Amino acid sequence: MTSPDLEKSLSEFLSCQGFFPRTNAIHRQHVLGLIRHAYLLADDPLSSVNCASYLNSLRPVARVRAWSVLHKFCLWLYEEGKLAKSPLSRIPRPRAVLQPHLGFHRDQLMRILEVLEENTKTRKVIHDLGAFRLKVMVMLVLTHGLRVGSLLNLDRAQFDPASGILWMETRSGRPRSIKLSEDCQGLMLRWISWREQLAAAGEPAMFVTWKSERVQHATVGQQIKKLLNKAGLSGQAGLHQFRHTMAELMLEEGKTLPEIANYLGHYNGLLGSG
Numbered sequence: 001m002t003s004p005d006l007e008k009s010l011s012e013f014l015s016c017q018g019f020f021p022r023t024n025a026i027h028r029q030h031v032l033g034l035i036r037h038a039y040l041l042a043d044d045p046l047s048s049v050n051c052a053s054y055l056n057s058l059r060p061v062a063r064v065r066a067w068s069v070l071h072k073f074c075l076w077l078y079e080e081g082k083l084a085k086s087p088l089s090r091i092p093r094p095r096a097v098l099q100p101h102l103g104f105h106r107d108q109l110m111r112i113l114e115v116l117e118e119n120t121k122t123r124k125v126i127h128d129l130g131a132f133r134l135k136v137m138v139m140l141v142l143t144h145g146l147r148v149g150s151l152l153n154l155d156r157a158q159f160d161p162a163s164g165i166l167w168m169e170t171r172s173g174r175p176r177s178i179k180l181s182e183d184c185q186g187l188m189l190r191w192i193s194w195r196e197q198l199a200a201a202g203e204p205a206m207f208v209t210w211k212s213e214r215v216q217h218a219t220v221g222q223q224i225k226k227l228l229n230k231a232g233l234s235g236q237a238g239l240h241q242f243r244h245t246m247a248e249l250m251l252e253e254g255k256t257l258p259e260i261a262n263y264l265g266h267y268n269g270l271l272g273s274g
Contacts, residue, residue, distance in 0.1 A: 005082075013076050103245030104237075111231040112138075119227070129194065129210055134223045136187045137207065141242040143181050145264045148239045152217060154206040156199075161189055170265050 104112065116138060119131040140146050150168055158167045164185040166178040180188065191207075198208050205214035224238050243264070250260045 009077060009080075009082060010073065013073050103241060103243075103248045104233075108231070108233055109245060111233070112227060115227060115231045119230075129198075130223060132194070133191065133207055133215070134220070134227065136184075136191045137220065137239065138242055139184055139187055140180075141239055142246050143184055144178055145243050145246045146178075147243065147265070148217065148220070151239075152207065152215060152220070155204040156192070156195070156206050157204065159188060159192075159206065161185075161192065168265075176265055 116131075116135050120128065120135055137151055140151060141148070144166075146168075154166075154168070159165075160167070164180045164182075166180055168176045168178065170176050195206070195208060198210060198212055199205070200212040203212055203214075207215045209215055209219070220239055228234070228237055247260050247264060250263065251257075255263075
């Protein structure tokens with residue numbers, strides 16, 4: 001395949017994966033980098049060496065993500081009949097990596113949780129709604145490692161109050177059931193009682209605003225920023241940071257990387273890809 005054909009196929013592949021636009025741009029950059037710098041689809045003895053060199057030039061998290069997307073892209077090319085064989089056998093899979101300090105330190109986490117609890121004690125109904133909704137979302141991510149996108153796309157029908165089970169899908173489309181902790185079940189039941197008064201008839205979203213609309217990523221991001229500022233923390237951080245925090249806490253407790261990856265819902269058992 002020529003370079004223009006590859007770029008066209010890559011655009012087609014990314015468009016059918018359902019990634020966010022920004023994620024598409026990042027994946028496109030990594031895959032094109034591998035193709036251009038490593039001569040990936042050429043029968044070149046140096047191909048695997050060049051490819052490994054390019055992968056090692058990336059940050060550990062991006063390294064695993066780049067390999068994963070490239071793997072899916074090559075499989076897609078093969079299934080579409082555009083590639084005779086996959087060149088991935090020449091490329092060593094990056095080792096599972098857990099980046100240090102991607103999560104909050106224990107003292108930072110304690111301050112955040114204290115502020116979060118304080119925010120839910122206000123008497124202003126609208127503010128109380130937003131603060132409590134944020135508390136539920138933070139605890140779900142911190143306790144069960146849910147992805148932010150999965151949380152925002154969660155529908156009311158996916159949670160069974162009787163069993164306390166949350167029914168979800170992984171990013172690869174595999175069904176996943178999560179038995180919520182007692183604390184999270186209590187928070188969810190309390191939130192649902194509020195939600196039933198807010199959500200318009202037929203609104204499927206679990207997390208809604210006081211206008212009966214599904215909560216957007218930007219809204220949660222603004223709330224997290226205010227929360228961290230009030231806790232005396234600066235820097236770029238979001239709800240996803242609590243997922244990393246949970247992974248680090250599990251690592252400190254002696255859990256193995258495959259165990260943590262499985263708990264986080266990584267279909268391939270690799271950490272570092274989100």
